[in-house]
Amino acid sequence: MLLELSQWLAQDNRAFNVFGYITLRAVLAALTALVISFIFGPIVIRWLAAKKVGQSVRDDGPKSHLTKAGTPTMGGALILVSIAITTLLWGDLSNRYLWVVLLVTLGFGAVGWVDDWRKVVHRNPKGLPARWKYLWQSLLGLAAAVYLGQTATNPSQLELIVPFFKTVAYPLGTIGFIALTYFVIVGSSNAVNLTDGLDGLAIMPTVMVGSALAIFAYVAGHSVFSKYLGVPHIPGAAELAVFCGAMAGAGLGFLWFNAYPAEVFMGDVGALALGAALGTVAVIARQEVVLFIMGGLFVAETLSVMLQVLYFKWTGGKRIFRMAPLHHHYELGGWKETQVVVRFWIITIMLVLFGLSTLKLR
DSSP: OOOHHHHHHHHHHHHHHHHHHHHHHHHHHHHHHHHHHHHHHHHHHHHHHTTOOOOOOTTTTOOGGGGTOOOOOOTTTHHHHHHHHHHHHHHTTTTTHHHHHHHHHHHHHHHHHHHHHHHHHHTTTTSSOOOHHHHHHHHHHHHHHHHHHHHHOOOOGGGOOOOSSSSOOOOOOOHHHHHHHHHHHHHHHHHHHHHHHTTTTTTTHHHHHHHHHHHHHHHHHOHHHHHHHHHOOOOTTHHHHHHHHHHHHHHHHHHHSSSSOSOOOOOHHHHHHHHHHHHHHHHTTTHHHHHHHHTHHHHHHHHHHHHHHHHHHHHSSSSSSSSHHHHHHHHHHHHOOOHHHHHHHHHHHHHHHHHHHHHOOO
């Protein structure tokens, strides 16, 4: 395998320079975002506490969560600021994919900010009405989908890639691609938001999945590696490794303050934005199915809510789970919060490794 790879690289000496340059900037982006989070984290937490931007807790949830009431929320704004500054600092600003992902992330973050602000500052328990939240999410997701679909430069960018098979890909066409992209971005955004219910539960899987997507994006954007590994070549996609590095660094910096017992929660402003970012990167790298695999935790949490609601309505009040989303089911079953979080992290690690294996197992 190494001999074959060296032969591919020998065909293009520039590969070594490009590899070192982009990966170096990705690492520097992660470190920069991490430092920004460390420096401004305490400042943001104090400001949120002074503004009394505190988390409300469900009365019907686990009793251990009652102590979380009043903990500063909307800390996801720190993540977004770290990502934005770092991406603008280390990213190639002439790269259109970088701008698409950044604007989608900030756009979904703005929707989450309005929702959080109405809940915790205006004391409106409903926040931004669901129909308006979904409308703005849909407009942002559709705008990104249309742009990516209309600017695709070759047919392979409009195909659904099936992992583990080199030659299996389903042509979607522009309309099919737009529809799939819309559902991936909006679905990922809400899936991460539903998972964000315990200290550190959502942010660490986001970091892990985002870091893995950086590898997929880099491979897709590199003519030599994409050909060798049999994945579609997407010129310019490699630059998203810098964005993913910034997201990983900002996420780890936030986890420093979000680890149990959390000093701050990310709120919808962070969860909606990070989920949309993962979905957008996966679409550009043509790895929607792999995102479904690596983000299996987010998928399970979302399905648990959907199944719970449907079964409740269908049976007239019966439940499948003790409480949805899924992490509350295990809490009410006797698991400690830290046990749920760490075990779900371990599951995500396994899923991410399985997803990464699709690069070679074809």
